[in-house]
Amino acid sequence: MINAPDAFKSVLSEVSKHVAGNKDILELMFIAMVADGHVLLEGVPGVAKTTMTRTLAETVTADFGRIEGTSDLQIRDVVGYTYIDDQNNLQLKKGPIFTNLLLIDELNRAPPQTTTSMLQALEEKMVTLGGSTLPLKKPFIAFATQNPLNIEGTILLPKVLTDRFLMRIGVNYADIDVEEQMLRIKEREEELKVNKVLNTDDIIALQQQAKAIEMSDEVAKYITQVVHATRTDIHVVMGGSPRSEISFMRAGKAKALIEGRKSVSIDDIKSLARSVLGHRIVVKSTGGLGVNGIIDGIIATLH
Numbered sequence: 001m002i003n004a005p006d007a008f009k010s011v012l013s014e015v016s017k018h019v020a021g022n023k024d025i026l027e028l029m030f031i032a033m034v035a036d037g038h039v040l041l042e043g044v045p046g047v048a049k050t051t052m053t054r055t056l057a058e059t060v061t062a063d064f065g066r067i068e069g070t071s072d073l074q075i076r077d078v079v080g081y082t083y084i085d086d087q088n089n090l091q092l093k094k095g096p097i098f099t100n101l102l103l104i105d106e107l108n109r110a111p112p113q114t115t116t117s118m119l120q121a122l123e124e125k126m127v128t129l130g131g132s133t134l135p136l137k138k139p140f141i142a143f144a145t146q147n148p149l150n151i152e153g154t155i156l157l158p159k160v161l162t163d164r165f166l167m168r169i170g171v172n173y174a175d176i177d178v179e180e181q182m183l184r185i186k187e188r189e190e191e192l193k194v195n196k197v198l199n200t201d202d203i204i205a206l207q208q209q210a211k212a213i214e215m216s217d218e219v220a221k222y223i224t225q226v227v228h229a230t231r232t233d234i235h236v237v238m239g240g241s242p243r244s245e246i247s248f249m250r251a252g253k254a255k256a257l258i259e260g261r262k263s264v265s266i267d268d269i270k271s272l273a274r275s276v277l278g279h280r281i282v283v284k285s286t287g288g289l290g291v292n293g294i295i296d297g298i299i300a301t302l303h
Helices: 004-015 023-034 049-058 112-124 176-187 200-211 217-232 242-258 266-277 290-301
Strands: 039-042 064-068 080-084 090-094 101-105 126-129 132-135 141-146 167-170 236-238
Touching: 004 023, 004 049, 004 200, 004 242, 023 039, 023 049, 023 141, 023 167, 023 200, 023 242, 039 049, 049 064, 049 101, 049 141, 080 126, 090 132, 112 126, 112 141, 167 266, 200 242, 217 236, 217 242, 217 266, 217 290, 242 266, 266 290
Parallel strands: 039 141, 039 167, 064 101, 101 141
Antiparallel strands: 080 090, 126 132
8 A cells, every 4th residue: 555655755855856945835736636636826927836736747657738828728729629530420639638637827817718618627527528528537636827816918717617626825936045946956957857656546546545534523613613714704705615625624634644644633724724715715805814814814713
């Protein structure tokens, strides 16, 4: 049986060949993969969102696909299309979404009608194409990057789409010493080969192990209290949905697993709160606290 803490250490060691710092972010990305959930990475251009995703994918023997979120991206560029061949037979041309690990670069630059075409794939892990419903590969994990809304050319993603992502992870500028380390890595990047340390069977096995992690009634109650508090906070227009609670459970179990524990703790839920809730709640513009401030306040007041 694959050992989850060792698997994460191996992946982190390989990714660190091309990525400076960001251990906490990489841990959250790995947690999402083990929890069988998708990740939305948000940050300004140039903070290694794409590099982290691509390098993480390089550590796994799996199919990797990539979609560039451009203003002219069409649905057929995502899911594929049908066509008539020379023998007058209907054929399917599958799009890049038919893969194990998918990078959607700059998701919030793509047209709304195209991004909504991803809803079925992200939630049901299926795609309707040419009148047929086709299953995606197992595992199927999507990592999407997005720029902050004040960057030119970005659009606001609908909540019905962002809610499909297990987590939203903020990627900020690194500390100065980490940026110096990044420069040294870039000097030798071509010499530093990233080795594959996991395969798709390993990922599926870790996902099954995570499901078996225990969650006490106390932790379950705490999760529901946190999500319910987002619905009653005076600064919040729309609180967390029941999917938020499920996401807390799945991510908490995955976190406990890769840290070598047999059960989820309340501290796990606290540490995951910003990532699980940040993209799911809508805050009043007059609130002044911001999404993270409201989440931190809820966590501070609950015992």
